[in-house]
Amino acid sequence: MDFNFANGLLALSAWIRNQSWLQRIYRRLPQRVRNRVLFTLAHRASVRAKFPRTEAWSRPLPATAAQTPVVAPVAGSGVNIFGYMRGQFGLAESVRLYARALIGAGYPVALFDVAIDLPHGFDDHSLDAYIGEHTPHAISILFVNPDYLKPALEHIGQARLRGQRLIACWFWELQDIPADWLPAIELIDEIMVASDFVKDAFERVTDKPVFRVPLPLSPIPDSGLQRGDFGLPEDTFIFLCTFDFNSWVHRKNPFAAIEAFRRAFPEGRNDVQLLVKSSNGHRHPDKFLELLKVSAQDPRIVVRDEVIDRAHVHALQRCADVYVSLHRAEGFGLGLAECMAMGKAVIATNWSGNVDFMNEDNSCLVDYSLVPVGEGEYPHPPGAMWADADVDHAARQMRRLADDRGLVKQLGRRAAGDIAQYLSARAAADALIAHVESGSRRVISAAETQ
Structure with a gap:
């Protein structure tokens, strides 16, 4: 975001705070009016925080590689997949990744879009060729978390699910499952997860089968945009931190990344930059304006907020x-895995789902201490804990990489090799197909005995 504009917002905010008569008037306003003021400020700031547009942004986007299978079809019973097929957020991208892995393996799939109202963008059409109303298979996998399970099932319809074995693929970021999620477990037959961290959490609250299939990474099309198209300098060492405000800003913890950057690089060192790429800031105006306030203290920190x-x-x-991800908790850590897959060095909190594929040899892990989840910071059961990244350690990791470009390349090579092996689309497809086929045999056997 424009440094001068951000500072202008801060100056205006400071002036308002210093006007006692305005404060008295503001406190008397109804809460809905106060909220409207915040939304208006956040919306204007969000418009200014978009990436600058060059002609390259108008070029046609490349097609997704998984739109056509590249191998001979695999014989099998097939599976129905229900999820937010067109959503532009983490869980929606996860359903597409698993679907692409199965499609790429030639396994029969039927995709159904769960088009319920959520505060997200829904403009990903990469799998439209496979989405339909027909769901003929005996096994279904549902990519909808428990808090939206009932409206999703109503949208899908009981007729479409009758007689099927229902697997729910669920993501969660804490060690303890919320009590209000437990009734949803009674509505499904099995739970599929992407990490050992989530597997352990669900196995503590249910005897139903819980199995792990790591998120399969498939080739991602590249729009070809260059640094100049994003408004980034060519000769600067750039740290990238990304998150969605809808995924709870305290969990993603960009403020720690900002503080670590400022501790790592004192004023006057201008060969480094931190780019904080967020989305849906206007939906969370207080937190978005707080992010702008913190980042505006350093012109080397740039905030861009939009769904692209x-x-x-x-x-x-x-x-x-x-x-960089100084998260407090991750169910998996898709952004980390994607960057590692393309050979990028990554810095991340050494806790939760990402440690399945991150280690001291392929990344820069950051020390942490477990602290209680604060009220209002994330939906959580009483006593829940999460990680508080050691900001000083993170700063040392940042400085270490900025000062040793050879280490950056070395870590990137190791990361790419490890991710190619551990998060292979074909390996995930084979594991999921084997599980579905064994389940189909159980469904058929049960039907024959009735």
């Missing part, structure tokens, strides 16, 4: 030198 196509996100990741 996955091909543009991939290009942005390519343009960065290092990806």
Whole structure:
């Protein structure tokens, strides 16, 4: 975001705070009016925080590689997949990744779009060729978390699910499952997860089968945008931090990344930059304005807030030198895995789902201490804990990479090799197909005995 504009917002905010008569008037306003003021300020700030547009942004986007299978079809019973097929957020991208893995393996799939109202963008059409109303298979996998399970099932319709074995693929970011999620477990037959962290959490609250299939990474189309198209300098070492405000800003913890950057690089060192790429800031005006306030203290920190196509996100990741995530908790850590897959060095909190594929040899892990989840910071059961990244350690990791470009390349090579092996689309497809086929045999056997 424009540094001068951000500072202008801060100056206006400070002036308002110093006017006691305005404060008295503001406190008397109804809460809905106060909220409207915040939304208006956040909306204007969000418009200014978009990426600058060059002609390259108007070029046609490349097609998704998985739109056509590249191998001979695999014989099998097939599976129905229900999820937010066109959504532009983490869970929606996850359903597409698993679907592409199965499609790429030639396994029969039927995709059904769960088009319920959520505060997200729904403009990803990369799998439209496979989406339909027909769901003929005996096994279904549902990519809708428990808090939206009932409206999703109503949208799908009981007729479409009758007689099927229902697997729910669920993501969660804490060690303890919320109590209000437990009734949803009674509505499904099995739970599929992407990490050991989530597997352990669900196994503590149910005896139903819980199995793990790591998120399969498939080739992501690259829009071809370059640093100049994103308004980034060519000769600067760029750290990238990305998150969605809808995914709870305290969990993603960009403020820690900002503080670590400022501790790592004192004023006057201008060969480094931190790009904080967020989305849906206008939906969370107080937190968005707080982010702008904190970032405006340093002109080397740039905030961009908007939902952009996955091909543009991939290009942005390519343009960065290092990806940073000082998260408090991750169910998996897709952004980290994607950047590692393309050979980027990454810095991340050494806790939760990402440690399945991150280690001291392929990344820069950051020390942490477990602290209670604060009220209002994230939906959580009483006593829930999450990680508080050691900001000083993160700053040392940032400085270490900025000062040693050879290490950056070395870590990137190791990361790419490890991710190619551990998060292989074909390996995930084979594991999921084997599980579905064994389940189909159980469904058929049960039907024959009735």
